Amino acid sequence: MADYSKEDLVQMIKRFGAYLTFKISNLFSISLDNLDSRSVGFLAGLAIAIVFTWRLFRSPSGHQRRQPNRHVPVPSSSGISTHSNADLTSSGVCSSSEDSRAQNVIDEFFQPVKPTLGQIVRQKLSEGRKVTCRLVGVVLEETIPEELQKQATVRFSVLEVLLEITKFCDLYLMERVLDDESEKKVILALEDAGVFTSGGLVKDKVLFCSTENGRTSFVRQLEPDWHIDSNPDIVFQLARFIKYQLHISPIKPERTAANVFSSPSLEQFFGCG
Structure with a gap:
């Protein structure tokens, strides 16, 4: 799978959303009795796309899974590479910290309310x-x-x-x-x-x-x-x-x-x- 940046993914999702909006508006402008095989195929494809998108965003972010491959040992004399690796590590820690905070918010939201x-x-x-x-x-x-x-x-x-x-x-x-x-x-x-x-x-x-x-x-x-x-x-x-x-x-x-x-x-x- 190609390594897309966050901006690329956002643009891709926007285009995909616009396409879905156009197709859905056309689809529901006709009655259910007049659905042809192409419309049925589109509905099936739409369901698969929704499931795929949900699984993509439900799983841990791709850059976090690939992050260990980027930590290639380099000579200590290479200041640029060391700085780059440090930035990647810092980015990973920040992302992990944000995920942890988000999870804590979710846990608090769904925590059972203690009765008075x-x-x-x-x-x-x-x-x-x-x-x-x-x-x-x-x-x-x-x-x-x-x-x-x-x-x-x-x-x-x-x-x-x-x-x-x-x-x-x-x-x-x-x-x-x-x-x-x-x-x-x-x-x-x-x-x-x-x-x-x-x-x-x-x-x-x-x-x-x-x-x-x-x-x-x-x-x-x-x-x-x-x-x-x-x-x-x-x-x-x-x-x-x-x-x-x-x-x-x-x-x-x-x-x-x-x-x-x-x-x-x-x-x-x-x-x-």
Whole structure:
């Protein structure tokens, strides 16, 4: 194959394009029913030409494949030849660098778009619109109501997910407490963590009861799409009444029902842990 320069190839393509434009305009000026053998032959030739041109531009450029043959060893005393070889090498490096940058742009363009946390939350919750969630062992560091008599500590790792849920879900938080002081500590901890500042959750949607059965009653009355709890007994009791449940447990429990999921933490369920 002759060694054409880039300008020669451009001119050749332009002439070929003009010829194709002329022939195509003539071809489509007649009806398909009147196609003769010459027109059919032209269509076949056009298809072959398109495939050939596509393969030509898809393959690495010709001058890069032939470049190694141009690097002929020459005496070091020949300054002109050395300079010429250096230019060829530099040209090859530049071309390779441009190809690499172009490939990087293409890779970035076709790279899968990472979903946002909001999209993940919506997908995981199956577009549920109402969620009830226990505080102890899920939102709070404390694991039993007795610990709330001393302090209430919000798990900051769960805050981002919690606030994202409030953007499109009607969220209710609930917990069993042993006294009024525990209730005040929980509200203050949530307030200090900024849970009420987003506008999606208000204090009236933080519910307290004195027994575990009271929390079960809250959930059944609210009829949420999802209930999140760390008590396996509550999860088991509600499995028949709630569409979906998420059991928060450090040890993966046996799946008691098809509508019950489990995770070590709320944030890990949404891929944030």
